[in-house]
Amino acid sequence: MNAATILSSSISFALAALSLGLLLTVLRILRGPTLPDRVLGLDMLVAIAIGLIAVLAIKSGFNLYIDIAIALGLVGFLATVAFARFILARGLSPEKDAGAGLPVPGAQKLKRGKSARRNKKGAR
Amino acid sequence: MTGDPDMLTAVAVSALLVIGSLFSVLAALGLLRFPDLYTRMHAASKAGTIGSGLLLLAAGIHAMDIAILLRALAGFAFFVLTAPLSAHLLAKAAHQAGYRLTNLSVTDQLPQPAPKSRPH
Amino acid sequence: MTFLAVNLLLMLTWAAVSGSFTVHNLLLGFAVGALSLWLVREQFAAARLRVRPLKLLLLVALFFKELSLSAIKVAILVVRPNMRLRPGIFAFPLSLTRDFEITLLANLITLTPGTLSVDVSDDRKTLYVHALDCHDPAAERRAISGGFERRIREAFPL
Known part of the structure; x- marks a missing residue:
């Protein structure tokens, strides 16, 4: 057991775990059921991507990656804040039934964006 | 072999890598398993932050350069400062928009704002 | 003076993040810190606090x-x-x-x-x-x- 093997095996472990994490988060984003859930998934996606970039920085030896991770963190934070403002402004209307955390059938989910836009037009 | 500085940093970096990635994957699992938005937020804002923070710290230590380590620490501090802010904003927005808590919930003492008519 | 202390702290943070502690970079950090403090001067003036x-x-x-x-x-x-x-x-x-x-x-x-x-x-x-x-x-x-x-x-x- 020398230093290099320990490091490379733990890097492999970390990469595998983070990939699994990304997969689980994408599953949550696809499943929804509500818009805030998806926004939270996006936030988590950014957090895991930052971790992934840090691991890549170790694996490749390019320390520049750390700056990229920090920049990604900034952008992700701003994106989440903007989405939160958007949720506040938009309100609940298009998905009233989904509030209790129950899964929404897939067909309804795919049409959600369109129907929301239509609702807004109707209100005007 | 022990006491060798190379070995020491390798072990420290490996431990941080393993622990950080475990926290990240558990946060993602929590995102999937918890019943509603508010409980999911617990997983994302705590375990997620710690996970990516530890990984960043591992990268900083591995570089063996004080400037890089300081940069990684600054990034870590930044995540720890912003994660609760975004969680709080999202929770507040969701609650004000009217997304309800899960049926398992025992109490909700935050008054729901009266539904306003949206401006055109 | 708190303003100067915070400015110096910002300067050090700048130097740490940009990764070089040369005189020029420290001066630049000081200028950027002063600029950003100037942007938030009203909130900063209101928060005169004692810290233990x-x-x-x-x-x-x-x-x-x-x-x-x-x-x-x-x-x-x-x-x-x-x-x-x-x-x-x-x-x-x-x-x-x-x-x-x-x-x-x-x-x-x-x-x-x-x-x-x-x-x-x-x-x-x-x-x-x-x-x-x-x-x-x-x-x-x-x-x-x-x-x-x-x-x-x-x-x-x-």
Whole structure:
């Protein structure tokens, strides 16, 4: 057991775990059921991507990656804040039934964006 | 072999890598398993932050350069400062928009704002 | 003088982040720090506060302890096959009055085990906290007011 093997095996472990994490988060984003859930998934996606970039920085030896991770963190934070403002402004209307955390059938989910836009037009 | 500085940093970096990635994957699992938005937020804002923070710290230590380590620490501090802010904003927005808590919930003492008519 | 101290701190942060401690870079950092302080000068002038450094250090230590405990607790909760959650939002009566203290408390609460601050009432007297285990709100309230709230009050005396 020398230093290099320990490091490379733990890097492999970390990469595998983070990939699994990304997969689980994408599953949550696809499943929804509500818009805030998806926004939270996006936030988590950014957090895991930052971790992934840090691991890549170790694996490749390019320390520049750390700056990229920090920049990604900034952008992700701003994106989440903007989405939160958007949720506040938009309100609940298009998905009233989904509030209790129950899964929404897939067909309804795919049409959600369109129907929301239509609702807004109707209100005007 | 022990006491060798190379070995020491390798072990420290490996431990941080393993622990950080475990926290990240558990946060993602929590995102999937918890019943509603508010409980999911617990997983994302705590375990997620710690996970990516530890990984960043591992990268900083591995570089063996004080400037890089300081940069990684600054990034870590930044995540720890912003994660609760975004969680709080999202929770507040969701609650004000009217997304309800899960049926398992025992109490909700935050008054729901009266539904306003949206401006055109 | 606080302004100068903060500016110097910003300069050092700049040098650390940009990764070089040359005189030119330090001067540039000082200029950028002064510029950013000038941008927030009104908020900064309002917040003239006294700090007890030792108590602040205690607060930071408590924070990191609670943060690691909280991450471990959530991680354990996630892998448990049968999550027995009793989530809910409880109201926490604030005894802190200044805005930055409330912000600090809300952030600290979010990063501690099982609690997440959701909202502050308009009159800034009540903090609404979401808890993963909310069957005993009174105990949670006691824990917050005896822990973080007391430490914040000690670190930033009026």
